[in-house]
Amino acid sequence: MTTRPNVLWIMADQLRFDYLSCAGHPHLHTPHIDALAARGVRFTNAYVQSPVCGPSRMSAYTGRYVRSHGSTWNGMPLRVGEPTLGDHLREVGARAVLVGKTHMTADAEGMAWLGIDPESEIGVRVSECGFEPFERDDGLHPDSPRQNWSAYDDYLVAQGYVSENPWEDFANSGLDADGELLSAWLLKHSRLAANVPEEHSETAYMTDRAMDFMREAQSDGRPWVCHLSYIKPHWPYIVPAPYHDMYDESHILPPVRSGAERETDHPLLRAYHEARVCKSFSRDHVREHVIPAYMGLIKQLDDNLGRLFAWMDEQGMSENTIIAFTSDHGDYMGDHWMGDKDFYHEMAVKVPLIIADPRPEAEGTRGLVSDALVEMIDLAPTFMAAIGCEAKPHVIEGRDLTPILHGSGGFSRRYVISEHDYHWSDMARSLNQPQEDAHTVMIFDGRWKYIRCEGYRPVLFDLETDPDELTDLGASQAVDPVAVRARMEAALLDWARRHHTRITATPTVLARQKKAAETGILIGFWDEKEYEEVTGKPFDSLTPVGRP
């Protein structure tokens, strides 16, 4: 193998950290993902920078915090000029290729301002978050008028699955015993088999497309990072046979929640509890329908990854490809009386992360389980280092994980950060929270998880004594919580005061500034003698060529 490997960066969507057998799930067996962990490093404390798709992914694809890139919510365009992983890779002749979902919204206004044609090569990249879009598919086509017809829709039609919205009618609906079509947007239909054979499902299709890309890349020859980004197990929760009835009520773990949690006096938490999706997932019958489908989707994903990894082995690609597997956030599934994601309990903000590095330097860490505090933004610099990009501390806020992968030591992080902008939400509406203040931020140091809630008291959990996060110490007057809250506020300020936008401080610019500071500015010299003493150079009294 060469010293410059390729990277296959697999991302599931809405996959909890604990729904894998290698992470301890007792009923869900994911042997292919487990095998990846056995030949790589599995991280047990990997956190996303926002517990929702869009901002989490924009952080992943830029290596920067949400507060830095500014795309704080789904559909908030990533501004033109925000540097992406793809931009850095292209500088060294490597490709950043997308197969699947990004949740990117293009900054049409910014492009128009700068005269960038969205259809041009640069415009396409800017619109696709820096990726070369081999296949872009965000899923989520709930009905025809808002349908964003995708290549997967074309594929379904070509296979004979003809409809105005094949994504919805086949891949995300089921048939009842009478052959009636029932949409999986309604949770009670989650346990039906999807109206499409497994081999034509979106998960199988995207796996095939990744193979298509890798085949093509072999002849292209340039090194690459391929982002294989699955839509599932994100809702609509429905999975093709045979996965739809592999799991039932007997495989569902009891919800992580307590009666006391419902009695919280925290206005924002109460607003969450009152939101439709949280009320819905707090019902047992919803969990009993959704969780088996969710587990089936993960099982299906694992089987597809098994197929992909076997194919890569056959092609001789495995020995030269770093494989990373992760998710953009988790799913509450009724834990803590909540549904979907959007807050900071472990099942929402912590994600699975496995990186298998085939290079010999990683021999000593195969099968390692690392409890280091890591962030999703660490992946971009890790991939950049593998591909041979220069480090860019003025842009990249994540930290290169290579020291962990190669067991060489030297990686450290004191805390992880995650942010959420809920201006769009039921919670903001019910609380009448001003748009600017509908914002929360989590800081977690491995023990204490502190959640600053603009306009309300903070939320605080001690994961050492309360690993299930059932006891909110945000208002506790006990010594530890009081001290921790002050310490966390200080740490947040320390983080917030850093340069997050000084992205033009390139080595070239800094060198120019250093030179200017040393030689360019003559301010403060009294006379020639002082100038010569300080600088060691003669002061050149300039002679005009002529004067009137």
Next chain:
Amino acid sequence: MTTRPNVLWIMADQLRFDYLSCAGHPHLHTPHIDALAARGVRFTNAYVQSPVCGPSRMSAYTGRYVRSHGSTWNGMPLRVGEPTLGDHLREVGARAVLVGKTHMTADAEGMAWLGIDPESEIGVRVSECGFEPFERDDGLHPDSPRQNWSAYDDYLVAQGYVSENPWEDFANSGLDADGELLSAWLLKHSRLAANVPEEHSETAYMTDRAMDFMREAQSDGRPWVCHLSYIKPHWPYIVPAPYHDMYDESHILPPVRSGAERETDHPLLRAYHEARVCKSFSRDHVREHVIPAYMGLIKQLDDNLGRLFAWMDEQGMSENTIIAFTSDHGDYMGDHWMGDKDFYHEMAVKVPLIIADPRPEAEGTRGLVSDALVEMIDLAPTFMAAIGCEAKPHVIEGRDLTPILHGSGGFSRRYVISEHDYHWSDMARSLNQPQEDAHTVMIFDGRWKYIRCEGYRPVLFDLETDPDELTDLGASQAVDPVAVRARMEAALLDWARRHHTRITATPTVLARQKKAAETGILIGFWDEKEYEEVTGKPFDSLTPVGRP
């Protein structure tokens, strides 16, 4: 006059707030600036967002804090895609025109990345901080190899002042009794007459150029904001006759400083005191040479403004032109044992600000002296409002001053912020401070000025009991300072946690998100009945057109 006035935005460079007769200087008479104040509002608490040219100006021209636009130091390019005042004005058909200095450095790398030709119309604007460059001249051409030949150099040559560096040899040098050319880069030459007649000085030239623009604009017809941006009284400190000997030692005010200040235990303040420019300006003989020249430069500027205002009256322009007068920062001139600027005592961070608004709504405030806390970033939204731009709270961080100008009430600000990135400096080198941590930030609430110094204890002044800022309470254990420090840390966190980069949250984007949140996402509905109860609409079970 129309309801859509033009704006003449005059900026001096390095002009202290207190070197004007309207601000109380006992020896320096500035009748023309005073007259402007008499027909407008004079602000006595106007603060810049950084006590140094480049970042202060980038804040002025974007209406955004330094932490937001990221151009933290001179020569740090303003990133491509950072929205400027000019961009907003152009949206409503108005012009933003530059005559003079911006201290802008173009983001060549960013432009290259986005395929923007620096010579194209958009490229020029991006390179000129959003302005249409009628005349760009940053001054500061210290020697030939680094000379940026300017139109003013051409002008001097055309007038017969021929040299390899006319800016230096004529406008910024003097002749001694023997006719020897002596550079004003050396402070001992400050009291020589500049080697150019007043009418060909840079200040006079730039005044003429503003008239040229306004003449041209009359036929153009579009409304405009013209930024007339003088290089002086910034160093090199030298002024043409007769201004060079209008002032002498008898007009110099005693330095604002105390022996105790020199004994500070604060490492950063000690490093400032040891910096060359501070040591230099702490010497009486330096002050005695420089301050008379500085005063002469201001007097010359005032006379040129008198000439300009009289011409505008003759042209009938005054009644339709808002005139703002300010500076990008001040000058220590030896106060507090410091020289130049770069820190937060009043003479460095507070600037003169006068706005004369000819509109009838401002009749009631003519001659008003306002002690409201205002920031340089307030000018952009004030001008935008006058020209008829929509408010852009997702981009503009300053606050429209129109309520003060029109006496209508409703303006408020709890504190002003200023920042400084000293990574380039003598202080950073002597302290061995890492580049990322060479950063200070000031927050001032009108009484307490709190300066957070990364890596060191804070500095704190109580301007109510210590208006000269001689007593640093940063380490005081008295009740008030301890409480104030905690309050200021909290206020800084409150400021820092705000959205500073969410600039794509346009009204269009927010409306789309609101619609998506209300109608687009079907997550959490159990069945058709629940959907219909919640939404009041029937759930459309979709019918596929065909299936295999």
